[in-house]
Amino acid sequence: MNKRKIAIVFGTRPEAIKMAPVINELKKHQNIFETIVIVTAQHREMLDQVLEVFDVIPDYDLNIMKKNQSLSNITTEVLKGIESIYIEEQPDMVLVHGDTTTSFSAALAAYYLQIPIGHVEAGLRTYDKYFPFPEEANRQLIDNLSDLFFVPTEATKQNLLNESKNESRIIVTGNTAIDAILYTKEVERSHQVLDLMDSMPKQKWILLTMHRRENYGKPMSNVFEAVRDLIDSYEDVEIIMPVHLSPIVQSVAKEVLGNHSRIHLVAPLEVDVFHHVIARSHIVLTDSGGLQEEAPALDIPVLVLRDKTERPEGLEAGTLKIVGTEKENVVKHVKLLIEDSGKYNQMAAAENPYGDGKASYKIIKEIEDYFSE
Structure with a gap:
């Protein structure tokens, strides 16, 4: 299989926490994948802390953060900034996470360029577009653009099936947050x-x-x-x-x-x-x-x-x-x-229903299978 280029896009602290294990798992497969990390810095200082902890160095930093920025501003700044990166890098797939405005904008830009999209933590729903706001609308919009759905649980898989998504493209992985917390809890820390x-x-x-x-x-x-x-x-x-x-x-x-x-x-x-x-x-x-x-x-x-x-x-x-x-x-x-x-x-x-800490491995394996097809 030819080496595939995977662009991972995120902008906030929670996204970074949950995508860092995926990035580090991708790096274990350098013979198969080339990894491009793009950050928007929707949250600047809070994002940088996470990158340092997980030793992630972005390839591109849009640095869009402005004081009291609106959701419209975030959306347009990401769209304008990321399109040229996609055109230059020509990724084979774009991975986004969850429900942020960064993730929605990055997915929309990938869709416009007909680049396959993988959605990590797909399928979560309240079915109230204003609660949480704007996350619920973002996650539904992203799922309507995505090609691979990495869902944390069987219930989130069922949400997507109810929306007529292709079952063969929905993969129950657990949540990468568990991967992250199992990593950091082993690190000695003074503070x-x-x-x-x-x-x-x-x-x-x-x-x-x-x-x-x-x-x-x-x-x-x-x-x-x-x-x-x-x-x-x-x-x-x-x-x-x-x-x-x-x-x-x-x-x-x-x-x-x-x-x-x-x-x-x-x-x-x-x-x-x-x-x-x-x-x-x-x-x-x-x-x-x-x-x-x-x-x-x-x-x-x-x-x-x-x-x-x-x-x-x-x-x-x-x-x-x-x-x-x-x-x-x-x-x-x-x-x-x-x-x-x-x-x-x-x-x-009570037993935590969100996985065993192997979500990142399952995600990378599924991406490999997707391109093998």
């Missing part, structure tokens, strides 16, 4: 945040992350007020929140959660440090998608700060529980896990 957590081992640490656009405003304020109530109710609870770089998140977090000795607002953490923070936590409170997969891999219960999730497998397995953003509901469910060891242990012991 002041880890030192802080280790200095108080008897405290129950709650990891809080919140950044989604649909939670801006009252929903975010509600959750942060719930956290203030909880911290005042339990002397043995500490909150740690890596605060997203969004000015909106920064402002509300400082206003509601600032100036409390047991609430620790910290800068975004390098991915390997973050994975060690998850492992030391008692509960995870999040509106993130990736954390719904990562924390259960480390036996940590997850309370989801949304009204819907595109990861229903976690709900069915019992690793996740949706609690929404109403203050009283958040307080109720956190208290239940703090006070009821039976409920807590049931969630912690």
Whole structure:
């Protein structure tokens, strides 16, 4: 088989975490594949941290990040910047991940040039185009352009079958987030945040992350007020929140959660440090998608700060529980896990449905088979 050129495109921290294992697996097959890494830097600083941890050096960097950039701006900047790269490099396939605006734009540009598209983490659905926004629309649009679908679970495969996608092109791989977390948890790491957590081992640490656009405003304020109530109710609870770089998140977090000795607002953490923070936590409170997969891999219960999730497998397995953003509901469910060891242990012991850490290998094997045909 002739050597095939694979372009991998991503722009945000979560994409980088989940695509880095795929890149490193591709590099193990240099006799078959040539790898071209293109980053858009939709998130600049947060992206660079991940690249360093996984030793990934981009071949191209569009560096599109601007302060308060709109979704339209991201879309047009990626489209304009990436087309010339595709034309110059002539990749045999473009790999994109998940549901970001970078991924949608990169897939659209590949489609216009009739380049096959592989979608990593395909098939996730809420079937509400505004929730999460804009991710739900992005992932559906990408799947309508893609040629290979790498889905994390049987349920996500069924979503695509329900949409009349070609079953022979849908491959259940598990999620590459598990590949990443199994890699980083083996890496020894020192960091002041880890030192802080280790200095108080008897405290129950709650990891809080919140950044989604649909939670801006009252929903975010509600959750942060719930956290203030909880911290005042339990002397043995500490909150740690890596605060997203969004000015909106920064402002509300400082206003509601600032100036409390047991609430620790910290800068975004390098991915390997973050994975060690998850492992030391008692509960995870999040509106993130990736954390719904990562924390259960480390036996940590997850309370989801949304009204819907595109990861229903976690709900069915019992690793996740949706609690929404109403203050009283958040307080109720956190208290239940703090006070009821039976409920807590049931969630912690539930089997993570998102794979065995071999997703990247399965993806590369399927791409090889695709070109062999």
